[in-house]
Amino acid sequence: MFGYIVRRALYALPILLGVNLLTFALFFVVNTPDDMARMQLGAKRVTPEAIENWKAERGYDKPRFYNDKAFGVSKFTDTIFYDKSLKMFAFEFGAADDGRDIAEEIRSRMVPSLAIALPTFLLGLYVTVSLALLLVFFRQTALDFSGVVLCVAMMSVSSLFYIIGGQWLVAKIWQLVPISGYTGGLDGARFLILPVLVSVVAGIGANTRWYRTIFLEEVSRDYVRTARAKGLSELRVLFRHVLKNAMIPVLTGVVVVIPLLFMGSLLVESFFGIPGLGSYTIDAINAQDFSVVRAMVFIGSLLYIVGLLLTDISYTLVDPRVRLE
Incomplete structure (x- = not known):
């Protein structure tokens, strides 16, 4: 197990380096430091002196990859790529273009994101899996058909509709929450109830339909026919056998949500002022603060790779047939 984890961690380094190179190319080839200034x-009408001062204050006056004026290792370390990209592997994100420390901002903003994402993840998983099992229990009936039609209708509606509709109905008309x-x-907590509720409702359609297909x-x-032949009730077959054996595809779908637990929801947080x-991230994009965007892209890639690793490990816990060779 330990050797497998080490190998997967080593495999992740080239992926992260590739993401860094691609992000760096997008920001510093398409947009030059002069354009950013x-x-x-x-x-x-900005004077050339003001542009040079702005670049010097933020370290954008250095060469991109290779500094031929430096000596020794400094030829590679005294560059924009090393300062702005490679240092992120040591979680040194530097300062935003407005001067604020990015790492400090991430630490302070992680708590509100988790306060929304974690309840949404747990409650949404419980609700959608339960609804999917209910539809499977009443499969090939009017309830199952109506449930599938409702899921397709819900997943066809934009998440903006649920956000705006929830704010109008629950907060403005009923005045239950801010x-x-x-x-x-x-x-x-009273500020988090509506964002969590809206996020759960917005994901019911797609997730319930996905889990129903798996079940x-x-x-x-x-093995299900064998369990029925032994006299087990349908509820016991669904919750004890079907749910347990369907955990691998369920876990595969769950891994996509892991980066959102830390990165937060772009739309929900923006509309609800969280x-x-x-x-x-949205504010950084609007302000064209590339330092913040690069850091968030790196963190998102790292979390996704960690999620894939945790998913592979969890396979061995829910299914003993899977072995980490």
Whole structure:
């Protein structure tokens, strides 16, 4: 097991390096440091001296990959690529273009993102799996047909509809919770109820339909017919046998959500005014703050790779037939 984890971690390094190179090329080849300086200074007529000062203050006055004026290792370390990309492997994200420390901003904004994403993940998984099992229990009936039609209709509606509709109905008409905003401590729970509820409802259609397909495939297998022949009830067959044997595809779908647990939801946090990592990313994109965007892309890639590794390990826990060779 330990050797497998080490090998997968080593495989991840070239992937992260490739993501870094691609991100660096997008930001520093398509947009030169001079272009970035003009966008940040926000003036139509900017003097060359102001551009050079802006670049020097933020380290953009160095060569991109190779510094022929330096000596020794500094030829590679005294470059923009080393300062702005490779240092992220040591979690040194530097400062944003507005001067704020990116690592500090990530630490402070991680808590609001987790406060929304973690309940949404757990509650959404419980609700969608339960609904999928219910549809499978009543398969080939009017309830199953109506449930599938409703799931297709729900997954065809944009998530913006659920956000705006939830704010209008629950917050404005019923006035049960605040329409937006956030505060720390226990008092902040009232600001999180509506975003969590909206996120769960928005994911019911697609996730329930996905899990229903998985469970229907398991129901037709030989071990299910054997369990029924032994006299087990349908509920016991579904919850004790079908659910257990369907955990591998369920876990495969769950891994996609892992980066969102830390990165936050871009739309939900922006519309509800939650100061999380999702809104932080949106603000950085709007402000064209490439330092923040690069850091968030790197963290998202790292979390996705970690999620894949955890998924492979969890396979061995839910299915003893899987071995890490």
